[in-house]
Amino acid sequence: MNDQFSNxxxxxxxxxxxxxxxxxxxxxxxxEVGASVxxxxxxxxxxxxxxxxxxxxxxxxxxxxxxxxxxxxxxxRDNRYEVIDYGMRAPNSLRPEDxxxxxxxxxxxxxxWPRVKDDRNLHGPGSIAVPGVVAGMEEAHRxxxxxxxxxxxxxxxxxxGKGLSVDWWTTLMIASTAADLRRYPASAAAYLxxxxxxxxxxxxxxxxxxxxDRLKAxxxxxxxxxxxxxxxxxxxxxxxxxxxxxxxxxxxxxxxxFRAYGREALAIPYRGGKVYATPExxxxxxxxHTLRLLQQNLKPGRDGPDAAAYAEYALAxxxxxxxxxxxxxxxxxRRALGAEHLAPSCTTHFSxxxxxxxxAAVTQTLLSTFGSKFVxxxxxxxxxxxxxxxxxxxxxxxxxEPGKRCLTNYTPVLAEAADGRRLAVGASGGRRILPAVTQxxxxxxxxxxxxxxxxxxxxxxxxxxxxxxxxxxxxxxxRETLRGRFDYEEARVxxxxxxxxxxxxxxxxxxxxxxxxxxAQPWGDAVAEG
Numbered sequence: 111m112n113d114q115f116s117n118x119x120x121x122x123x124x125x126x127x128x129x130x131x132x133x134x135x136x137x138x139x140x141x142e143v144g145a146s147v148x149x150x151x152x153x154x155x156x157x158x159x160x161x162x163x164x165x166x167x168x169x170x171x172x173x174x175x176x177x178x179x180x181x182x183x184x185x186x187r188d189n190r191y192e193v194i195d196y197g198m199r200a201p202n203s204l205r206p207e208d209x210x211x212x213x214x215x216x217x218x219x220x221x222x223w224p225r226v227k228d229d230r231n232l233h234g235p236g237s238i239a240v241p242g243v244v245a246g247m248e249e250a251h252r253x254x255x256x257x258x259x260x261x262x263x264x265x266x267x268x269x270x271g272k273g274l275s276v277d278w279w280t281t282l283m284i285a286s287t288a289a290d291l292r293r294y295p296a297s298a299a300a301y302l303x304x305x306x307x308x309x310x311x312x313x314x315x316x317x318x319x320x321x322x323d324r325l326k327a328x329x330x331x332x333x334x335x336x337x338x339x340x341x342x343x344x345x346x347x348x349x350x351x352x353x354x355x356x357x358x359x360x361x362x363x364x365x366x367x368f369r370a371y372g373r374e375a376l377a378i379p380y381r382g383g384k385v386y387a388t389p390e391x392x393x394x395x396x397x398x399h400t401l402r403l404l405q406q407n408l409k410p411g412r413d414g415p416d417a418a419a420y421a422e423y424a425l426a427x428x429x430x431x432x433x434x435x436x437x438x439x440x441x442x443x444r445r446a447l448g449a450e451h452l453a454p455s456c457t458t459h460f461s462x463x464x465x466x467x468x469x470a471a472v473t474q475t476l477l478s479t480f481g482s483k484f485v486x487x488x489x490x491x492x493x494x495x496x497x498x499x500x501x502x503x504x505x506x507x508x509x510x511e512p513g514k515r516c517l518t519n520y521t522p523v524l525a526e527a528a529d530g531r532r533l534a535v536g537a538s539g540g541r542r543i544l545p546a547v548t549q550x551x552x553x554x555x556x557x558x559x560x561x562x563x564x565x566x567x568x569x570x571x572x573x574x575x576x577x578x579x580x581x582x583x584x585x586x587x588x589r590e591t592l593r594g595r596f597d598y599e600e601a602r603v604x605x606x607x608x609x610x611x612x613x614x615x616x617x618x619x620x621x622x623x624x625x626x627x628x629x630a631q632p633w634g635d636a637v638a639e640g
Contacts (some may be wrong), residue, residue, distance in 0.1 A: 115246060115602060116345040117319040121603060122198035123626070123629040125624050126561070126637075127624040127625075128589045128622075128623050128624060128638035128639070130149070130465050131145065131462065131638070132463055132637065132638050133157055133166065133349050133461075133565045133625070134460060134625040134637070135146070135461075135614055135617055135627070135634065135636075135637075136169065136459065136538065136550070136612060136627065136633060136634045137164070137165055137168045137633065138526045138635035139269070140164040140165045141161065141636065143164040143269075143595070144157035144160055144164075144460070145157070146474075146639070147265075147631050149639040149640045151257075152256055152257050152553075153254055154254075154463065154468035154470050155251070155468070156181075157462050157464070158246045158250060158472055162247055162474065162520075163175070163263050163265070164266045165460070165474070166266065167329075168269060169458060170301075170480065170492045171283045171284070171479045172457060172458040172476065173458040173474040173475055174243065175241065175340070175477060176241045176481060176491045176494050177198070177240070177243050177474055177477070177494045178197045178241055178242035178243060178474065179242065179246060179473050179474030180193065180194065180195050180196065180197055180246075180472075180473060180520060180522060181193070181194050182257060182387070183254070184468060184469040184524050184534075186369065186466050187466070189387040189485045189605070191524060193251050193372065193373040193374065193375050193388050194373075195370065195372075195388070195472075196245050196249070197391065197392075197514075198239035198494055199513060199514060199515045200497060200500065200510065200512055200513055200514045201238075201240055201359045201361060201494075202361075202367065203361045203512065204497070204511075204512045204513075205504075206509075206510050206511060206512075208226070208359070209497075209502050210226065210556075211225065212226065215230065217231070217232060218500075221498060223498075223503070224502060225333050228378050229398075231495075231498050231500070232498055233291065233338070233484070233495060235291050235356040235403075235482065236358050236359070236493050237384040238353055238495065239360075239494055239499075240365060241368075242368060244332070244340040248338070253372075263329055263333040264331065267330050268492050271322075272319065273322055274315070274319060279605075279632050281307050281310060282620055283299050284308065285463065288302060288307050290483040292485050294356075295487070296486065296487040296490070297480075300324075300492075310321060322490065323490070324488070326491040327489075327490070328345065328489040328490055328491060329537075330605070332345065332599065334488045336455065337454070339364070340363055341368055342365070342366045343364075347362050348486070349486055349488075349523070349595050350364070352488055352489070353486065354485040357594050358486065370453070372387065373374065373389055375388070375524075375635070376389040376395065378397065378398045378401050378402075380401045380404075380555060382527075382535060382554055383525060383527040385524075387521065387522075387632070388522060391515050392520055393520065393543065394523075396430045396431070397523065397544060397548065398546065399433055400427055400430040400617060401425035401551070403429055404431070404552065408422045408426075408556065410556040414553075414559070415553070415556075417591035418593070419552075420588050421572055421591060423548065423570055423572065425550060426548070427544065427573065428509075428572050431544075449557040453522070456476060456480070456481075456545075457473060457539070458475070459471070459474075459536040459538050460472050460614050461522075462576040462616060463534060463616040463617075463623045465621075467532070467618055469534045471524055471534040471535060472536070473522040473538070474515065475518075476494045477496055477499065478495050479617075481496075499517055500516070519540050521535065521543050522536035523536065523547060525534055525554070529558065530619075530620075531554070531617060531619045533555075535550050536614065537613035537614070538610035538611065540611075541573040542608075542610060542611040543612065545570065545571045549567075549569045549570070550564055551617060554617065560624065561617050561624045562628040564615070565628070565629060568581035568583040568603075569610055571609065572596075577597050578602070579599050579600070581601065581602075582601065582602055583603070591626060604630055605630050605632055612627075612630075612634070613628055614626075614627045614634060614636075615626070623638075625637075625638070
């Protein structure tokens, strides 16, 4: 643990409560957009769509129309849970032989795969998978929206017109990837100044903004023409032309074939209630394994989790990850699904509840910070690097193949506790997401915590093989127990780089809603309508 920081500093971020709807997101301004939609009479899903497009403008290093994701929805009137899956997939036109291994060790980004020539799978046009966010919003709008498509994109269009506001957080996120952003002319033009990261000024009235004119024009066009144009119209052809002209494989046919899918939520019994997670190629099945072990072995007390509880969290998570990695053909705990000891994945999660009790847990990503680092010159879209999710080694379960769906770490969930309270929770943070979601579920469902208590209760992370990482705020007895049983390290709750995942959560108790976000995330907030 870095020992240069203050031992006296305390970080807190109160949960909020309201009889109205609440949006909890990693960007306060995006949460305000969603909350304003709820205040205008929009459904929870209307707020999902508006928040999604706003986030793509406000934090383009995390998500956007060039990425993918998944959402879990609760429809209060029908008492029904459902999943909309819009995860990315490899282009059908992709050729695995275009990704030869160099034999020069491991790659340098999130997943330490064997290195590919020119890092083609990590950044640039060759790393781009078929994006799904617009298709996901299209499907959600078709199913449940009350408000017109154009109205839901309008706030994002307005934000893009104002340009990307540069504060210290913006500078930090751009600086972390500037070396790769400057490889691509449209990316450098969008996010750098004279080839360097922009800086906020010291003057109290000074303001630095990066123009987003091309993105504004694209969103305006998408609002007018509708979401299908992204996949089957002029916009689709523009995106494919830009990617292929730069050497990538994404084609107009790849875009035209893409659809979001409705899937049945994975229902996991837990402690007299149920947890509803995403199935298939997400971390939902691994969460089911974790909760099954906790159901058997965790004995909740009245005073919150003790040393024995934290040990059970660690054991259950390690067991679940071993199973997941073995299914992937990788059992060393350092490959296949995360390895954030090298670099963080950049994802966004937000949770929403409306005044009628409809709920959403939504996770979206470009994968790496700024995804592929490739901005399409004509449309100004920052594209994903979803190809990095695949093992470039041939013959493995997750090997790179045309048309293959990406295996992901995101874990948005809805839950109904035995006492009737409902919870929507998820996080960003790559492989660290599952430990955070597991513990927040346990804090609420095992110990009856409200969100104020749950979001401030220290957590552990057990996603890096044998290593267990503990929050330095844990009680001494807990820390000593973990140190005696595991390869134990300690970390602070800090803004950058985060050593724990970044959750956003809402809860409904009767007709009262509450919301909270990660205390160390400088932009994140829960915002109530009105």
